[in-house]
Each structure stands twice: as C-alpha cells, then as structure tokens.
Amino acid sequence: MEKNEKHEQEILEEVANRIAEEEFDKEQEIHHFSSTYQSNKQNFLKKVSTKKSKTKFGLKRVLMIAIISIVLIPTTIYASKEIYQWIVTKNNYELNLSLYDNKKYNHDHFYKLKFDYIPIDMIEDGDSNKFSYKGNLDSGGISFVLWQLSGKDDFKELYTKDYKELTINHHPSIVIKKNMMNSGDIQFDTIVYLFFEKEGYVLQAYISNDVKESEWKKMLEKVSLGETNEKDATHYGILSKDLFKGKQPEKNYYLPKNSSNIHKIGDAVNTKVYDTQEVLFTVKSATVMDNIKLLDKNNFNSNSYEQLKDKQLIANDGELLPFNQKIIKKGDGIQTLDEVVGERKVKTKFVYLTVTIENKSKKTIKDLYFQNRLYLLEDSKKGLSVAKEEVDFTPYSGEVDYLDRHGEGKSFYKMPDIKPGEKRAIKLGYFVDSTQPSKMFLPVLYYDDIEKLDAKGLEWIDIGQ
Amino acid sequence: MKNHRTDKEFFEYVYDIYEQKIFYQALSILNNKEQAEDITQEVFEQLYSDFESIKKFNDLHLKKFIIKTTKNKSIDLYRKNNTRIKYLETYKTKKNNNEEDNNVNDYVDKMISEQEILDISKQLKEPYLHVFLYRVYYGLSNKEIAKIMDSKEATVRKQFERAKNIVKKVIGGIHYGKE
Numbered sequence: 355m356e357k358n359e360k361h362e363q364e365i366l367e368e369v370a371n372r373i374a375e376e377e378f379d380k381e382q383e384i385h386h387f388s389s390t391y392q393s394n395k396q397n398f399l400k401k402v403s404t405k406k407s408k409t410k411f412g413l414k415r416v417l418m419i420a421i422i423s424i425v426l427i428p429t430t431i432y433a434s435k436e437i438y439q440w441i442v443t444k445n446n447y448e449l450n451l452s453l454y455d456n457k458k459y460n461h462d463h464f465y466k467l468k469f470d471y472i473p474i475d476m477i478e479d480g481d482s483n484k485f486s487y488k489g490n491l492d493s494g495g496i497s498f499v500l501w502q503l504s505g506k507d508d509f510k511e512l513y514t515k516d517y518k519e520l521t522i523n524h525h526p527s528i529v530i531k532k533n534m535m536n537s538g539d540i541q542f543d544t545i546v547y548l549f550f551e552k553e554g555y556v557l558q559a560y561i562s563n564d565v566k567e568s569e570w571k572k573m574l575e576k577v578s579l580g581e582t583n584e585k586d587a588t589h590y591g592i593l594s595k596d597l598f599k600g601k602q603p604e605k606n607y608y609l610p611k612n613s614s615n616i617h618k619i620g621d622a623v624n625t626k627v628y629d630t631q632e633v634l635f636t637v638k639s640a641t642v643m644d645n646i647k648l649l650d651k652n653n654f655n656s657n658s659y660e661q662l663k664d665k666q667l668i669a670n671d672g673e674l675l676p677f678n679q680k681i682i683k684k685g686d687g688i689q690t691l692d693e694v695v696g697e698r699k700v701k702t703k704f705v706y707l708t709v710t711i712e713n714k715s716k717k718t719i720k721d722l723y724f725q726n727r728l729y730l731l732e733d734s735k736k737g738l739s740v741a742k743e744e745v746d747f748t749p750y751s752g753e754v755d756y757l758d759r760h761g762e763g764k765s766f767y768k769m770p771d772i773k774p775g776e777k778r779a780i781k782l783g784y785f786v787d788s789t790q791p792s793k794m795f796l797p798v799l800y801y802d803d804i805e806k807l808d809a810k811g812l813e814w815i816d817i818g819q
Numbered sequence: 820m821k822n823h824r825t826d827k828e829f830f831e832y833v834y835d836i837y838e839q840k841i842f843y844q845a846l847s848i849l850n851n852k853e854q855a856e857d858i859t860q861e862v863f864e865q866l867y868s869d870f871e872s873i874k875k876f877n878d879l880h881l882k883k884f885i886i887k888t889t890k891n892k893s894i895d896l897y898r899k900n901n902t903r904i905k906y907l908e909t910y911k912t913k914k915n916n917n918e919e920d921n922n923v924n925d926y927v928d929k930m931i932s933e934q935e936i937l938d939i940s941k942q943l944k945e946p947y948l949h950v951f952l953y954r955v956y957y958g959l960s961n962k963e964i965a966k967i968m969d970s971k972e973a974t975v976r977k978q979f980e981r982a983k984n985i986v987k988k989v990i991g992g993i994h995y996g997k998e
Contacts, residue, residue: 365930369986370955372936373943377952378886382843391856395834398863403827462877584879 459554464587512687608737647672756783
C-alpha cells in the first residue's frame with residue numbers, strides 16, 4: 355500500500371473506532387431480556403460468586419516475591435519517616451534538583467488540580483491551569499505544570515539567583531528566584547516546585563512578577579490534588595531523561611549577500627502562492643515615518659498599537675516618541691547571567707510600504723494572507739544573518755502592524771480575493787526603532803517556517819533605508 | 820476502576836452499566852434479538868475467562884475491551900449465518916496493542932481531535948454513518964452491508980464513498996497532504 359493510502363486507512367480506522375464508541379454509548383430504549391437469558395445470567399452470577407479466582411504461583415514467582423519482601427521490609431520500617439529526599443545542587447547559576455524516593459508509585463489513581471484560592475481579579479484561561487489578571491489577560495500571571503514521578507527525577511533551572519527550601523501546606527517545596535531579562539516588563543522570575551508525596555506528583559508553578567508574593571503563596575497553600583476519573587484528570591508530564599538535556603546551541607544561518615534571491619525595491623518578483631498560482635510581487639515604495647496621524651487607525655494591528663500607546667510612545671497627534679533602550683548581553687544561564695551593557699536614546703519609527711500583487715494565473719487567488727514579518731538582517735563575513743542584539747524593549751513586534759483591506763479578528767491578515775490578471779495595490783507597515791531601518795528585509799509571500807535564510811523558493815526584498 | 824469487594828459485585832456493576840449497550844451493539848450487526856441476547860451472554864463469559872487481566876483495567880479500557888469483544892463475537896456469528904456469501908474483502912481483526920495497556924497517554928496524542936470527531940458525528944447522518952462503521956470498523960463487505968441494511972450493493976458502495984468524503988472534508992488537508 356502507498357504510504358498515503360496507509361495513512362488514510364489509519365485515519366479512517368481511528369474515526370471509525372471512536373464513532374463506534376459513541377454509538378455504543380448512545381441512549382436506547384430499554385430492552386427487556388427474555389426469561390431464558392435471565393436464568394442464564396443468574397447461573398453465571400452464581401458461578402462467579404462461588405468460584406475462587408485461581409492464581410497459579412510458579413516457583414519462580416514465589417522466589418521473586420520472597421526476594422522483593424526481603425528488599426522491601428527495611429524500607430517499610432522507615433515509611434513513616436521521610437521517604438523522599440531533595441538533593442539540590444547549585445553550580446553558579448545552574449540549579450539541579452533531584453528527587454529520590456523509595457516509594458514505588460503504581461499511579462493507579464487520577465487527579466485533578468483544585469485551586470481553593472484564586473487571587474481576586476485573576477481568571478483561568480479555559481481549563482489550562484494558567485491564570486492571569488483581568489487587566490493583563492494572556493500575559494503574566496501564574497501557570498502550573500504537573501509532573502508524575504517515576505522514582506528518580508531531575509529538574510534543572512538556569513539563571514538561578516537564589517533559592518530556598520520550605521514547606522508549603524505540608525508539601526516539601528523549593529522556591530527559585532531567577533534573573534533574566536526578556537524584552538517587555540513581564541518576567542516569569544519565580545519558579546516553585548511542590549512535592550505531593552502521597553500522590554507521587556510534583557507541581558511546578560511559573561510565577562510572573564505581576565503577582566504579589568503574598569498572593570501566590572496563599573494560592574499554593576490552597577492547591578490540592580483531588581481524585582477524579584481518567585477523563586477529567588489534569589494532564590501531566592512524565593519526566594524523560596532528554597527533557598533537561600540542555601538546549602542545543604542555536605544555529606546561525608547565512609544568506610550570501612550576492613544571492614539571486616535578494617531583490618530591490620521596484621523589482622517585480624515572480625513567485626507562486628501556495629505552490630500553484632503564479633504572481634508578480636513588487637515593493638513599489640518604502641517610507642520611514644515619524645508620525646502616523648495620516649494613516650487610518652482601523653488598519654493597525656491592535657496588539658502592537660495598544661502596546662505602544664500604553665508605553666506612551668505614540669502621542670495624541672500621531673507623533674512617534676523617543677525612549678531609552680537598554681542593551682543586554684545574554685548570559686548562558688550557567689556561568690553568566692544577562693547583563694545590561696549600555697543604554698541609548700532611540701526613536702520609535704514606522705515603515706510604510708506600498709506593494710503590488712499581480713495575479714498571473716487563470717484562477718482567482720482566494721484565502722491569501724499577508725502575514726510575513728519584517729526581518730532584520732546584519733552583514734558579516736559569512737553573509738547576512740538574523741540580527742542578534744538583545745534590548746529590553748523595541749517597538750519591532752515581529753508581526754504585520756498595519757494592513758489595509760485586512761480581515762477581521764483572528765483573520766486580520768486575510769486579504770480580498772484577487773481575480774485572474776488583476777493587479778492589486780496593498781498598503782502595509784511595521785513599527786521599528788531608529789537602529790533598525792538599515793537592516794530591513796521582507797520575505798515575499800512565504801508561508802513555511804523561515805529558518806534557513808537561503809531556502810529554496812524563499813525570495814527577499816531588501817527594503818533597508 | 821472502582822474496587823469491588825467481590826467478583827460478583829464487579830460483574831453486577833458491569834451488567835448494570837454495559838448489558839443494554841452490548842445487546843444493542845450486537846443487534847446492529849445481527850438484526851435478531853435472540854442472537855443478540857446470546858452474544859450478550861457470551862461477552863460476559865469472555866470477560867470472566869479474561870478476568871485476571873481485566874480486573875486491572877480502568878473504566879475506559881474495560882469499555883474498549885467490551886466493545887471489541889462484542890464486535891468480534893457478533894461478526895463471527897453473522898458470518899456463520901451467512902456462509903453463502905462469498906467475501907470480496909478479507910476480514911481480519913487486528914489485535915490492538917493498546918488493548919491491555921492501562922495508560923492515559925494513548926488518549927493524549929491522537930491523530931484526530933475531539934472537535935473533529937464531534938463535527939464528523941454531526942455531519943455523518945444515517946445511512947452513511949452505519950455504512951461507514953460496517954465497512955471500516957466491522958470490516959464487512961459491501962455485499963454483506965447491503966444485506967444488513969436491506970439495500971443494493973451499488974447503493975452501499977456510493978454511500979461509503981460519500982461517507983469517506985465527509986470524513987475527509989472535516990479532517991481536511993492537514994492529514995491528507997496537499998489537495
């Protein structure tokens with residue numbers, strides 16, 4: 355069978371299996387069984403209740419049980435005392451937490467996390483065990499991950515400033531303070547591990563700096579694992595050895611400066627959308643602006659616009675304002691932490707592009723999305739690569755910040771259909787800071803993940819100013 | 820699985836929950852009440868002979884095991900009833916590796932989401948639903964299905980194609996590669 359056919363068959367079988375289960379559970383009218391059936395059933399139940407269930411013990415098994423008992427007896431004596439052991443080692447900023455326990459959990463019960471205290475104004479995002487403040491939805495807050503223990507479990511944390519061991523509501527716990535600088539004001543800089551000894555789970559809490567210590571402590575004191583059925587159980591992870599193997603070093607990908615895939619403003623670039631329909635894509639013009647008052651406010655992507663408004667970088671008359679930016683040198687989290695190595699005054703800018711897309715195919719282009727972000731590429735000996743400089747904040751959002759004739763809500767990037775032969779002009783734009791315009795490159799209608807900058811079919815337009 | 824103090828209590832509990840369901844599943848294949856009752860009894864006998872392993876099952880696995888046992892016994896009996904039919908497709912029941920694996924994880928990484936299944940159930944109306952189940956789940960041939968559903972073989976063939984298309988439409992391109 356062809357691979358595809360086989361895959362299709364697997365999918366059909368899975369669908370069928372699950373529909374069969376649903377059919378099985380459908381309510382039907384009660385069937386009244388015949389008297390023959392009823393008397394057979396009674397005989398069966400009689401047979402079941404009189405017969406001892408037979409278990410055969412082979413010699414080997416008897417020996418095994420004997421050996422296991424010998425091994426287990428000493429530990430059961432200590433069962434009333436500590437049966438687990440935290441081993442915490444801190445090497446510079448790398449913290450390793452090993453949890454040994456002599457108890458073998460069978461994990462034959464299912465649990466659901468219960469939160470008896472949730473800070474006021476905090477709400478849970480669906481049933482995800484993630485909580486955030488109403489005024490700061492989907493950002494900051496506190497989120498929980500449950501780990502099932504398998505006997506010997508190791509957790510690792512980098513960027514550890516300090517830690518302390520304490521007992522939270524009878525649960526041995528460890529509170530870790532981290533020191534890292536991400537761009538933005540929200541830092542998840544507190545991690546707490548709570549050990550649920552009886553159930554054999556560890557609860558890990560990621561806590562952002564917008565939650566007061568008194569609040570999260572109260573929340574953790576009131577968290578418990580309630581027994582439930584399999585369907586309602588909280589999803590948990592099982593530690594695997596590879597999980598904390600450490601991150602692979604990031605690869606640098608380069609785009610040769612003389613690559614034939616780099617085009618200029620004004621070039622008509624021939625490309626295919628969705629691998630089928632041929633279009634000509636041209637960046638007609640790119641302008642760097644200091645004021646956005648002439649642009650239609652409804653065409654801004656609300657995320658970026660609101661964020662800049664909140665940070666008071668857009669004045670009421672549309673003027674884009676300057677701010678102080680810290681330059682950060684990233685640490686490796688083991689030997690070094692992130693540190694501020696400089697500060698500079700930069701200006702907020704907006705790059706306004708006029709683009710045309712001409713449909714060269716014989717079919718209408720439907721469902722076309724304009725979602726490519728702007729790339730910031732730096733020149734080096736080996737070629738162009740993604741700019742690595744870290745700062746505490748930049749208006750550059752990694753999204754399309756402005757798009758005319760855009761779709762609504764989640765389909766913001768969706769554009770109207772383009773008929774065969776039609777040439778459509780589109781206005782779009784990106785927020786940047788004044789250090790970035792010289793590095794700007796735009797991918798041409800590319801929908802795969804961009805990792806290799808010189809991937810086949812990935813065309814670039816150099817819009818650097 | 821709840822702890823039942825005695826074997827009898829365990830089986831009374833299983834009767835309580837599954838007896839009607841087993842009967843109706845068997846009936847959907849056999850179209851004969853006496854035979855569906857016989858199958859119901861046989862399924863319980865089977866559970867009893869596998870008691871050592873099913874005792875360890877949780878509710879969900881027990882249910883899956885019961886559905887599968889009912890399916891296999893119903894199909895066997897159906898085929899005995901219909902030895903005259905020449906099978907166009909080979910019928911085989913594959914042993915499912917998850918059958919005795921009492922682990923929550925095999926419900927986590929499914930290929931198809933609950934939502935997709937829900938949408939399929941909504942869109943797959945009779946007779947397509949049963950044609951689909953008979954073909955894919957019970958492994959019956961078009962001829963056999965036509966007999967059970969009292970329709971023509973050609974009709975069943977068309978209905979199955981239609982059912983497959985409905986499933987594909989819901990699940991879409993993600994699983995089926997590019998159109």
